[in-house]
Amino acid sequence: MFTHETSIRVRYAETDQMGVVYHGHYFPYLESGRVEAIRSLGMSYAELEKMGISMPVVEVHCKYLRPARYDDLLRVRTSLPELRSDHRIEFHQEIYRGADELLMKAQVKLYFWDTQHHQKTTMPSALMDRLKSFYLD
Amino acid sequence: MFTHETSIRVRYAETDQMGVVYHGHYFPYLESGRVEAIRSLGMSYAELEKMGISMPVVEVHCKYLRPARYDDLLRVRTSLPELRSDHRIEFHQEIYRGADELLMKAQVKLYFWDTQHHQKTTMPSALMDRLKSFYLD
Amino acid sequence: MFTHETSIRVRYAETDQMGVVYHGHYFPYLESGRVEAIRSLGMSYAELEKMGISMPVVEVHCKYLRPARYDDLLRVRTSLPELRSDHRIEFHQEIYRGADELLMKAQVKLYFWDTQHHQKTTMPSALMDRLKSFYLD
Amino acid sequence: MFTHETSIRVRYAETDQMGVVYHGHYFPYLESGRVEAIRSLGMSYAELEKMGISMPVVEVHCKYLRPARYDDLLRVRTSLPELRSDHRIEFHQEIYRGADELLMKAQVKLYFWDTQHHQKTTMPSALMDRLKSFYLD
Numbered sequence: 001m002f003t004h005e006t007s008i009r010v011r012y013a014e015t016d017q018m019g020v021v022y023h024g025h026y027f028p029y030l031e032s033g034r035v036e037a038i039r040s041l042g043m044s045y046a047e048l049e050k051m052g053i054s055m056p057v058v059e060v061h062c063k064y065l066r067p068a069r070y071d072d073l074l075r076v077r078t079s080l081p082e083l084r085s086d087h088r089i090e091f092h093q094e095i096y097r098g099a100d101e102l103l104m105k106a107q108v109k110l111y112f113w114d115t116q117h118h119q120k121t122t123m124p125s126a127l128m129d130r131l132k133s134f135y136l137d
Numbered sequence: 138m139f140t141h142e143t144s145i146r147v148r149y150a151e152t153d154q155m156g157v158v159y160h161g162h163y164f165p166y167l168e169s170g171r172v173e174a175i176r177s178l179g180m181s182y183a184e185l186e187k188m189g190i191s192m193p194v195v196e197v198h199c200k201y202l203r204p205a206r207y208d209d210l211l212r213v214r215t216s217l218p219e220l221r222s223d224h225r226i227e228f229h230q231e232i233y234r235g236a237d238e239l240l241m242k243a244q245v246k247l248y249f250w251d252t253q254h255h256q257k258t259t260m261p262s263a264l265m266d267r268l269k270s271f272y273l274d
Numbered sequence: 275m276f277t278h279e280t281s282i283r284v285r286y287a288e289t290d291q292m293g294v295v296y297h298g299h300y301f302p303y304l305e306s307g308r309v310e311a312i313r314s315l316g317m318s319y320a321e322l323e324k325m326g327i328s329m330p331v332v333e334v335h336c337k338y339l340r341p342a343r344y345d346d347l348l349r350v351r352t353s354l355p356e357l358r359s360d361h362r363i364e365f366h367q368e369i370y371r372g373a374d375e376l377l378m379k380a381q382v383k384l385y386f387w388d389t390q391h392h393q394k395t396t397m398p399s400a401l402m403d404r405l406k407s408f409y410l411d
Numbered sequence: 412m413f414t415h416e417t418s419i420r421v422r423y424a425e426t427d428q429m430g431v432v433y434h435g436h437y438f439p440y441l442e443s444g445r446v447e448a449i450r451s452l453g454m455s456y457a458e459l460e461k462m463g464i465s466m467p468v469v470e471v472h473c474k475y476l477r478p479a480r481y482d483d484l485l486r487v488r489t490s491l492p493e494l495r496s497d498h499r500i501e502f503h504q505e506i507y508r509g510a511d512e513l514l515m516k517a518q519v520k521l522y523f524w525d526t527q528h529h530q531k532t533t534m535p536s537a538l539m540d541r542l543k544s545f546y547l548d
Contacts, residue, residue, distance in 0.1 A: 012446070012456075013296050013439040017289040017344055023194040024168075024287055027161025028424040035423070035482075045423075046482040057160040061198045070291055071446075071457040149309070149319075150302040150433050154426040154481055161424055165287040172286070172345075182286075183345040207428055208309075208320040297468040298442075301435025331434040335472045 002134040003079040004037035010072045020067035027060070030093050030106055033076035037091075041130040052116045053124055055089070059109040066103045068095065074103070083128075083135045087112050087120035139271040140216040141174035147209045157204030164197070167230050167243055170213035174228075178267040189253045190261055192226070196246040203240045205232065211240070220265075220272045224249050224257035276408040277353040278311035284346045294341035301334070304367050304380055307350035311365075315404040326390045327398055329363070333383040340377045342369065348377070357402075357409045361386050361394035413545040414490040415448035421483045431478035438471070441504050441517055444487035448502075452541040463527045464535055466500070470520040477514045479506065485514070494539075494546045498523050498531035 014025040035045050048055070068074060075096040082090070088111060095104040114121040123131075151162040172182045185192070205211060212233040219227070225248060232241040251258040260268075288299040309319050322329070342348060349370040356364070362385060369378040388395040397405075425436040446456050459466070479485060486507040493501070499522060506515040525532040534542075 009443070011439045012290055012442055013298055015291040016286055017291065017293045018191055018193065019291045020193075022164075022287050023197065024161050024164030027159075027164070028422045031161075031423055032420070044482060049481075054155055056155065056157075056204070057201060059200050060160065063196050064194060067193070070460075071455060146306070148302045149305055149427055150435055152428040153423055154428065154430045156428045159424050165285045168286055169283070181345060186344075207323075208318060292465055292467065294467075296438075297471065298435050298438030301433075301438075305435075328429055330429065330431075330478070331475060333474050334434065337470050338468060341467070 001079055001081055002037070002041075002131055003077065004033075004040050005075055005077045006033055006036040008032055008074045008076055010068055010070055010074065012070055015070045018067075020069055023062075023064060026062065026064075026068075026095065026104055026106075029074065029076055029095060030078075030091075030108060033078040033093050034091055034108070036076075037078040037080075038127070041127070043127055043130065048124065048127070049115070051124060051126075052114060053121065054113045054115050055110045056113055057108060057110050058088075060106060062104060062106040064104050066097075066101065068097065068103050072097050080131070080134075083131055085122065087122055089123065138216055138218055139174070139178075139268055140214065141170075141177050142212055142214045143170055143173040145169055145211045145213060147205055147207055147211065149207055152207045155204075157206055160199075160201060163199065163201075163205075163232065163241060163243075166211065166213055166232060167215075167228075167245060170215040170230050171228055171245070173213075174215040174217075175264070178264070180264055180267065185261065185264070186252075188261060188263075189251060190258065191250045191252050192247045193250055194245060194247050195225075197243060199241060199243040201241050203234075203238065205234065205240050209234050217268070217271075220268055222259065224259055226260065275353055275355055276311070276315075276405055277351065278307075278314050279349055279351045280307055280310040282306055282348045282350060284342055284344055284348065286344055289344045292341075294343055297336075297338060300336065300338075300342075300369065300378060300380075303348065303350055303369060304352075304365075304382060307352040307367050308365055308382070310350075311352040311354075312401070315401070317401055317404065322398065322401070323389075325398060325400075326388060327395065328387045328389050329384040330387055331382060331384050332362075334380060336378060336380040338378050340371075340375065342371065342377050346371050354405070354408075357405055359396065361396055363397065412490055412492055413448070413452075413542055414488065415444075415451050416486055416488045417444055417447040419443055419485045419487055421479055421481055421485065423481055426481045429478075431480055434473075434475060437473065437475075437479075437506065437515055437517075440485065440487055440506060441489075441502075441519060444489040444504050445502055445519070447487075448489040448491075449538070452538070454538055454541065459535065459538070460526075462535060462537075463525060464532065465524045465526050466521040467524055468519060468521050469499075471517060473515060473517040475515050477508075477512065479508065479514050483508050491542070491545075494542055496533065498533055500534065
């Protein structure tokens with residue numbers, strides 16, 4: 001299974017008056033996790049968009065277990081449990097502080113979208129080829 | 138069942154380069170929906186915080202059906218399907234454009250948190266008293 | 275001089291752990307002030323964009339005098355001191371809490387930008403015509 | 412003169428439908444620039460807050476010269492032209508793309524604020540001592 005990890009520093013702008021990260025501000029962290037996971041494969045999401053593929057988020061399910069705080073150095077772990085052949089892709093993501101303090105778990109479902117023809121499409125082969133080796137038996 | 142509706146205008150700041158509202162920017166809309174629902178009962182979330190009660194979000198589950206766009210006037214419908222007696226409260230929320238175009242559905246679970254004693258608590262009676270009449274048989 | 279005022283409620287998402295509105299979160303308030311000022315003239319910024327005119331911000335100068343707080347109902351006052359005939363437009367904006375507590379002052383300079391030809395342009399006549407009456411001697 | 416540089420990757424969340432970074436989203440970049448500049452001296456802004464000092468922004472003056480775009484790797488250069496002995500500190504900051512493409516210039520003025528006594532204070536000596544060597548003749 002393809003798994004990747006990236007680090008993110010919490011900004012002051014992302015805290016709220018409870019003294020913790022606002023629940024809506026985790027979504028850019030999760031986005032960075034997915035983007036850096038794709039980059040680690042030798043592509044970039046920016047390139048996908050230039051190829052006419054965008055990836056809108058269609059569903060999120062998140063559990064907030066412990067609050068992230070200002071200046072925390074977070075680890076965002078991004079996994080792709082399954083390699084699908086249709087228009088959907090679902091990432092499982094976890095955010096940790098330090099070695100093993102789990103702060104948040106998320107499932108994020110996206111579509112592959114053909115921006116020129118305004119319709120669903122499937123994962124571009126350039127990305128599929130890079131991912132396949134992680135799922136061979 | 139207690140249900141309330143509030144209107145929100147989409148800001149330019151909330152769009153992204155797909156030309157739609159970024160998925161993470163719906164969370165402040167949902168927050169406003171809950172806050173205005175409480176205000177409609179004659180209290181305010183700000184007052185709850187002054188009483189030593191905060192309400193951290195512990196779980197969200199959202200489906201994005203159609204994109205909201207810049208300058209859209211959205212309707213956020215906020216319902217409380219169940220009046221619980223423990224430390225949890227779960228809102229069901231829907232965002233519409235115009236009369237009946239459903240854009241997004243969300244379930245948002247929060248805890249009642251005693252900020253002085255740093256522990257879970259239950260819904261303050263001032264709020265419970267205002268809600269009870271919506272759930273009498 | 276054309277002046278317009280609009281109201282904005284501070285969201286929890288916009289506070290930071292100092293317990294006040296984060297300085298960067300005033301910019302969407304100022305944006306709403308300008309957008310509602312234009313709407314009050316019978317046009318909308320969304321329509322301007324559909325006509326091929328966008329208005330990028332090129333300079334801001336802001337003084338933060340007193341902090342805005344969660345749930346404050348702010349008044350954003352937007353003025354246009356001068357009606358220019360070139361590609362620039364500069365708004366003077368002030369944010370108040372209650373009747374007369376001034377929280378922030380801003381000067382925001384924008385360009386009129388022709389999105390099709392990728393070059394500066396001037397204020398569209400539809401907007402100019404609506405503004406002229408405020409500047410006649 | 413003390414100068415420091417840090418890198419920031421533009422997130423999708425920070426773009427708007429003009430296809431560029433929204434003008435208000437540069438403020439967290441500038442914040443990170445200042446925070447990493449202080450960290451490079453062997454302190455952290457988080458530590459300052461624990462010592463009872465916060466640093467509210469009281470004035471910003473920014474010129475946007477060229478737009479930053481999604482996935483750009485930006486360089487934020489942060490300088491402190493002058494070491495003052497009063498309650499004020501003013502940073503000069505510039506944001507570049509690549510080696511020398513200047514996108515934005517900012518002057519950001521902050522106060523040193525004693526959070527316990529709710530009054531202005533001066534730069535803590537721990538920070539002053541670290542900075543002095545950059546300003547010796």
